[in-house]
Amino acid sequence: MADESRIPIPAEIDNESIRAFVEEWAEVTDPERIELVSAADDARLIGEALAAGELLPAGVGRYYARSNPKDTARSEERTVVATSNPAYRGRYNNWQPVSEVKPLIVERMRGASRGKTMYVVPYLMAPPGTPLAAYAAGVELTDDRTVVLQMIRMTRVGLEHFDGLTDPNFFVRGVQVTGDPDTLMHGTPEDARLFATIADERTILHYGSAYGGNALLGKIAHGLRQASYDGYLSGKFLAEQFLLLGIRDLETGATTHVCGGFPSASGKTNLAMTLPPDALGDRYRVDFYGDDIAWMWIDDEGRLRAINPENGAFGVAKDTNERTNPTAMAAIAEGSGTIFTNTAYNRLTGDVWWEGLTPQPPAELEGWLDWTGAPIADRRSDQQDAPWAHPNSRFTIPLERIPNLAADAADPAGVVIDAIIFGGRTRDREPLIRAIDDLAVGVYDGLTLGAEATFAAEGVDGQLRYDPMSMRPFFSYSEGRYAKHWLSLLSQARELPVFAHVNWFQRDPEDGHYLWPGYRENLRALNWLFRYRAGDAHGQPTPVGVLPTAEELDLTGLDVPAEDLDRLLRIDTKRWAEEMQHRHGHLSNLRDLPQAIWDAHHRVAETLQPLASDPASDIAQ
DSSP: OOOOTSSSOTTTTOOOOHHHHHHHHHHOOOSEEEEEEOGGGGHHHHHHHHHSSSSEEEEEEEEEEOOOOOOOOGGGEEEEEEESSSSOOOOOOOEEEOOOOOOOHHHHHHHTTTSSEEEEEEEEESSTTTTTTTEEEEEEEEHHHHHHHHHHHSSSGGGGTTTTTTTOOOOOEEEEOOOOOOGSSSSSOOOEEEEEGGGGGTEEEEOOSSSSSHHOIIIIIIIIHHHHHHHHHSEEEEEOOOOOEEEEEEETTOOEEEEEETTTTSSHHHHHHHOOGGTTTOOOOOOOEEEOEEEEEEESSSEEEEOOOEEEEEOOTOSSSSOHHHHHHTTTTTTSOOOSSSEOOOTOOOOOTTSSSSOOOOOOOTEEEOOOOGEEEEEGGGGGTSSSSSSOOOEEEGGGGGGGGGTTTTTTTTOOOOOOEEEEEOOOSSSSEEOOOOOHHHHHHHHHOOOEEOOHHHHHHTOEEEOOGTTTTOOOOOOOHHHHHHHHTTTSSSSOOOEEEEEEEOTTTTOBBSSSSOGGGGGHHHHHHHHHHHHHHOOOOEETEOOOOOTOOTTTTTTOOOOHHHHEEEOOOHHHHHHHHHHHHHHEEEEOOOOHHHHHHHHHHHHHHHHTTTTTEEEOO
């Protein structure tokens, strides 16, 4: 046990399980001091970080942080899930046995916080009082003050959140130790970084990073990997990398809620924060609930409900601007408490900039530093095109700063889910939207979700990089067990949500222009989906789902050329037949896949096959 006379445990920690956890890891990491924090400490910690140079002022009430240049993103290849049972090994979860992983990472953490403060961060990954509160409590130990400040923005931080729990000793134990990035051998065979979710011990041990998903343990490691495992083991809930939004019809008073998964760069955050198109702004309001994680369960009346367990947003800055995401721009305004990380920064004015914020970077270069801290004005001629901001630069804000945050976003009862959507970036094969009424086909569609790869990136032009349910980096057990859990849980629903697949990224094959304007106009496709679910629209059946007809899609105030609309609402059956072959290969690599998923695949493939052999068989609206 640690010598408390040398490293005293704060007396306010009166939960014996938390005290024991802190003592155990203080002995391992050997910090100079231990500090318990809560959300009420934010202003003090901000002041300390500014004084230490860890943060810089970025306008009134906004702050700028710069990470080590080697520590700028999640590292999937260094991230593992560990359990004692090898049955949880999956295709994508980088499974390793606990007996190998835990001793290795403990040894790397030994003495690694010497001379630093160990911050004790108790948090809740859910609105207090939710039916899933038992799985939401966690304590992160970190040796980085900026991590604490980001956790305060992303979660509900404070020991008081443990008071209402049925069992305050049942919590996720997380330890984040930064280490010295300059000696960790990033990207080499000797890379010492290691990020482990030890799922069957509900313990998260991350060594070698103070950045983003590697360090904010409540977000991905707890909110997705551990929670997904807990949901499966308990049989009670799903934890998914899903957005969650509400659409209110101001004329009828009806409100519908949609959640769904999108692979990277497929428009998830922009959709989560969307506003109605100008032409429909008097009729609809869009309510924001969350842009990254949803926990879902079946309530006592047989309805699927969801909450966003997070209390903030950790957004990618690149390409965020007044056109693509006006909601985010309003949320990060001065006075918001936003922390920007790895954008460009002006040391004279405190301004920040990133690619896509404006069409061109600032013309006056004086004071501007790139994301590494190098002066832009000093760049050599061969460096002129290098980005000012890191492509994974971020902004962190509390949810309360988002202007269209739903009034009931913190309701512990969550909201009833009317639709589950999936959306990947594809230039062809996927229409604007297709509705799916069958549970097994809906889950199958999520398991075969993907985004199109470029030839240069993947070597196969046009083939999808599959990202099942947009959970590829976050699975904590095998994909087959995961599919069974989805089918089992949703089969308990008295009324199923409608499934759908959306695609905002179809391109003209001749000149490459986007067929659909996207962004705020995407609400029109969702409105059709809810009309279809209510029986007010019937669409055009196809082998892969029901598509809107041109007459059913509300295009008020929007001019889409007839030939573009025709392509948007058409199925290329030959292309789809090719896709089914790729899907078969993808599914064959997933362990323990239930027969119901294979049956769904075969039903779709068999319906497509005779149509694909007919060159005139494309299915149009």
